[in-house]
Amino acid sequence: MEKQQLLDMYGKMVEIRKFDKVCVDLTHQGIMWAGFHSYEGQEAVAVGVLSHCGVEDYVLSYHRPQGHALAIGSDPGKVLAEMIGRLGGVGGGRGGPMTFSDWENRFIATATVGSGVPIAAGIGLALQNKKRQGVAVAIFGDGAANTGACHEGINLGGVWKLPVLFVCENNLYGEALPFSKSTAAEHISDRAKGYGIEGVTVDGNDVLAVSKVAGRFIEKARSGDGPSLLEVITYRVRGHYEGDPDNYRTRQEIDIWRRRCPISRFRKYLLEAASCTKKELLVIEQQVENTIQKAKEWALKQPVPTVEQMVDDERITAR
Amino acid sequence: MNKTERKITYAEALQEALSEEMQQSEEVIVMGVDVGVWGNLYGVTKGLLEEFGETRVKDTPISEAAIAGCGIGAALLGMRPVIEIMYIDFISIAMDQIVNHAAKFSYLTAGKAKVPLVIRTQGGVGLSNACQHSQSFESWFANVPGLVVVMPSTPYDAKGLLKSAIRDDRPVIFIEHKKLYRSKGLVPREEYLVPLGKSFVKRKGDDVTIVVTSWMVEKALEAAEILSKKGIKVEVIDPCTLAPLDKEPILESVRKTGKCLVVHEAPKTGGWGGEVVSVIMEYAFDYLDAPVKRIAGLDTQVPYAKEIEFKVVPDKERIVEEVKKLVS
Numbered sequence: 001m002e003k004q005q006l007l008d009m010y011g012k013m014v015e016i017r018k019f020d021k022v023c024v025d026l027t028h029q030g031i032m033w034a035g036f037h038s039y040e041g042q043e044a045v046a047v048g049v050l051s052h053c054g055v056e057d058y059v060l061s062y063h064r065p066q067g068h069a070l071a072i073g074s075d076p077g078k079v080l081a082e083m084i085g086r087l088g089g090v091g092g093g094r095g096g097p098m099t100f101s102d103w104e105n106r107f108i109a110t111a112t113v114g115s116g117v118p119i120a121a122g123i124g125l126a127l128q129n130k131k132r133q134g135v136a137v138a139i140f141g142d143g144a145a146n147t148g149a150c151h152e153g154i155n156l157g158g159v160w161k162l163p164v165l166f167v168c169e170n171n172l173y174g175e176a177l178p179f180s181k182s183t184a185a186e187h188i189s190d191r192a193k194g195y196g197i198e199g200v201t202v203d204g205n206d207v208l209a210v211s212k213v214a215g216r217f218i219e220k221a222r223s224g225d226g227p228s229l230l231e232v233i234t235y236r237v238r239g240h241y242e243g244d245p246d247n248y249r250t251r252q253e254i255d256i257w258r259r260r261c262p263i264s265r266f267r268k269y270l271l272e273a274a275s276c277t278k279k280e281l282l283v284i285e286q287q288v289e290n291t292i293q294k295a296k297e298w299a300l301k302q303p304v305p306t307v308e309q310m311v312d313d314e315r316i317t318a319r
Numbered sequence: 320m321n322k323t324e325r326k327i328t329y330a331e332a333l334q335e336a337l338s339e340e341m342q343q344s345e346e347v348i349v350m351g352v353d354v355g356v357w358g359n360l361y362g363v364t365k366g367l368l369e370e371f372g373e374t375r376v377k378d379t380p381i382s383e384a385a386i387a388g389c390g391i392g393a394a395l396l397g398m399r400p401v402i403e404i405m406y407i408d409f410i411s412i413a414m415d416q417i418v419n420h421a422a423k424f425s426y427l428t429a430g431k432a433k434v435p436l437v438i439r440t441q442g443g444v445g446l447s448n449a450c451q452h453s454q455s456f457e458s459w460f461a462n463v464p465g466l467v468v469v470m471p472s473t474p475y476d477a478k479g480l481l482k483s484a485i486r487d488d489r490p491v492i493f494i495e496h497k498k499l500y501r502s503k504g505l506v507p508r509e510e511y512l513v514p515l516g517k518s519f520v521k522r523k524g525d526d527v528t529i530v531v532t533s534w535m536v537e538k539a540l541e542a543a544e545i546l547s548k549k550g551i552k553v554e555v556i557d558p559c560t561l562a563p564l565d566k567e568p569i570l571e572s573v574r575k576t577g578k579c580l581v582v583h584e585a586p587k588t589g590g591w592g593g594e595v596v597s598v599i600m601e602y603a604f605d606y607l608d609a610p611v612k613r614i615a616g617l618d619t620q621v622p623y624a625k626e627i628e629f630k631v632v633p634d635k636e637r638i639v640e641e642v643k644k645l646v647s
Contacts, residue, residue: 058396092429103428108395112419118385119420122392122400129348129374129398136392149415152385159380 001208006274009051009207011284013043013263016067018292019076023066023083023097027242031300032084035111036097038238039067041205044262045169045232046071048210049137052218056134058106058123060116063098064236065109068139074102077295081302087309088302094310113174114140114147117166121153124162124227135221139167143174145188154229158195161226165217168229169204171236176248189231197227204232205262208269235260324507330500332474333363333439336481337401339510341371344399347485350377351386351403351439360405361500363439383409387416387438391490394436395424399485406452407442407494414459421490422465433488437481443534443584444621444632445498453621453628455585457532460492461562461594467491467515468561472536474504476559479513487515496534518565520572524552527642528572530595531557531582535633539582542638551646561591569595570603577608578645584632587615609645614638 020040026032039046042064050059050071061068069079074090082089083097090102101108110116120138127134144150145168157164168188172179185191192199198217202209210232217228235257239246270276327335341347349364349371355378358365368376379386383404390402404410410417417438424432444453460468467489471477477495484491521536522543531539536557543553554572558564573579579599581592596611614633622628 091427094429095427099427101424101428101432103431108424108432110420112415115388115415115420118382118388118416119392119395121385122389122394123396124392125389126393126396126398129393130396148412149384149388152380152382153388155380156382156385156389160377 003274003276006270007276007280007284009047009211010266010270010281011288012047012051012071013207013266014285015076015288015292016043016046016070017263018288019066019070019080022080022292022296024238024242026084032097035063035099036083036242037064037240038236038242039064041237041257041261042169042171042234043067044207044210044266045167045204045234048207048232049139049165049167049214049230051211052215053137056132058120058134058136059108060120060123060136060138061107061109062113062116062140062144063109063111064141065098065100068109069102069105069107072105072107074105074107075295076292077298078102080295080299084299085304086299086302087305088299092309093305114144114150116140117144117150117153118156120164120166121157121162124157124164125160127163128160133222135163135165135218137165137167137218139169141174142168142170142172142179142188143177143182146182154195154197154227157227158197161224163221163224164227165214165221166227166229167214168231169234170231171234173236173240173249175240178248187231189229192229195229197229199229199231201231201233204234205260205265207262207266234262323509324505326503327474327506328501328503329474329477329495330361330363332478332506333481333495334365334367336478336485337364337367338370340482340485341367341375346397347399347401348375348377348393349401349403350379350390352379352381352405354378354403359403361497363500364403383412384416387413387421390436390438391416391421391424391434394434395432399435399437401437401439401485404438404440407440407456408451408454410440410456417460417466417490417492418463422463425489426465434490435488436490437484437493438491439493439495441495441497443496443498444628445534447623447625447628449623450620455583455616457494457561458585458589458591461591465490466562468494469515469559470494470496470533470561471559472499472533472557474502474506476513478506479511480515480559483512483515491515494533498534502537513559516560516563516565518556518558518568520554520568521557522553522555524554524576526552526576526578527645528554528556528569528576528579529582529638529642530569530579531555532561532591533584535582535584538633538635539638542635542642545635545639546642551642553642564594564598566598566602569598573599573603574606577606579607579611580614580638580641580645581611582614582633582638584616586618587613588618590615612641612645614641
């Protein structure tokens with residue numbers, strides 16, 4: 001991979017982390033009211049997978065969508081404005097932190113678990129029918145992997161050889177339930193065989209490992225060879241939602257995973273194996289800090305929509 | 320019948336709508352369980368696979384959530400999918416997709432995304448299919464902003480409304496009735512549309528208004544005929560689109576007759592008829608000569624036995640009887 005590409009990936013991961021911190025603070029200040037689900041610790045997944053996506057591609061995310069949105073290039077100010085319910089948000093402030101879409105960037109997050117998977121299959125079907133180059137990427141959690149919709153959607157993708165990448169972002173907990181108590185299979189990717197598609201599990205805290213497999217699978221989908229199932233093992237170091245009781249795991253476990261921070265790990269790689277300098281990284285970190293601070297200032301200045309603006313006149317007032 | 324019309328069945332009318340719309344736009348595709356080779360249980364999609372090929376007429380696995388989700392995804396990219404849920408009873412499995420996603424994306428994107436999806440399904444009693452294949456769920460959907468709910472009662476309406484539904488940018492729940500597929504009616508040879516969101520007067524009369532949907536329209540018209548011989552003139556209104564409801568023709572009729580009966584097949588409790596009654600109470604109370612009356616399905620399950628299946632839903636005798644009470 002080119003050095004600049006690596007630096008871009010690093011910058012994006014830092015951007016997602018800094019953005020997350022802003023959201024945490026705004027939650028504690030009562031400005032982001034509810035529904036914020038931290039992405040801290042999972043940045044390598046968003047960046048590793050979605051840095052392969054371009055203007056032809058579509059992303060179906062879930063209730064922890066902000067990292068995915070930033071990874072595909074959504075404007076952090078507009079995403080933040082959406083997450084605090086402001087008119088300037090990507091969806092006019094209608095969706096909030098877990099239910100937002102940035103359709104201009106071909107991005108949708110659905111907040112009923114597992115529901116995005118069949119929708120991604122449908123986007124894949126349209127891309128296939130229209131003979132377009134794009135792929136649909138469905139990202140869902142380990143909890144979603146056990147829903148009927150998820151199973152139905154992946155199965156359909158396999159049967160119709162749709163240009164879709166199914167990504168199970170396994171952060172080892174579905175809300176408070178550990179993966180071992182929700183799933184008897186060792187790996188979600190083991191299920192790929194049952195769908196007649198290829199499945200691989202990778203270390204989700206290693207952005208280059210994620211990127212390598214995701215890149216291959218996306219190219220495969222793009223060239224008409226059908227979908228794949230990529231499982232990435234990662235960990236959410238904060239609560240399921242910000243402020244949850246976090247009484248379902250030990251402090252030690254969290255600390256172990258904090259030490260496996262994907263950003264620190266990538267930083268070390270860049271310095272030791274990719275001939276990057278501390279100064280280069282510092283410049284990126286400062287640029288990102290500026291971007292996020294400006295985004296925050298802009299978002300906070302956006303007005304709250306009025307009820308009239310929230311009401312979809314065509315569909316609701318017509319009743 | 321003149322040269323520009325012919326008598327065809329409700330199923331044939333629906334098939335024509337699909338075929339015509341598929342000819343006019345490549346974006347129109349049909350998906351569902353056994354819509355291709357089999358051509359749907361009632362022949363509604365017969366011949367489409369041969370005419371349009373399997374990229375546009377897609378037999379799906381029995382995966383209602385995936386059928387609906389896939390329809391939504393394709394619709395988001397500008398296609399106009401017509402998906403089929405074979406029995407409305409099975410729509411429960413696709414409910415999340417329809418209610419939480421199809422109905423929401425336009426709102427959540429401030430109108431930037433559209434979901435021009437038609438969900439064809441069929442409900443009601445009539446074929447001894449028992450309680451998991453015979454229900455009437457229209458009120459579930461009428462209570463979800465963002466969805467259009469359509470229930471055609473004649474071949475003419477079925478064709479014209481389905482064509483309009485396919486061209487509409489909103490998700491439409493298009494509920495057919497299993498007892499109507501073989502009923503025949505006049506349908507123009509020339510292309511026509513029946514607009515969504517319009518209530519239609521199916522028979523004119525000055526004495527009593529009946530607001531009625533789907534298969535029950537046939538029953539209400541038969542009852543009106545019987546009553547006319549006794550000098551009672553019934554006005555029959557078929558809303559066709561239950562949501563958003565075109566209230567004015569109903570209110571105009573009630574202002575004239577002062578008496579109203581609402582008839583549907585779904586169970587009475589929480590049924591869509593309650594909405595019609597409320598609309599009348601809100602906007603035409605001063606014109607009423609008697610309380611608005613409802614005749615609906617019994618609050619019970621649809622039985623299997625042929626001898627009693629039809630006893631849990633309204634029939635023309637019951638309608639005649641209630642109208643007589645209203646005018647007495």
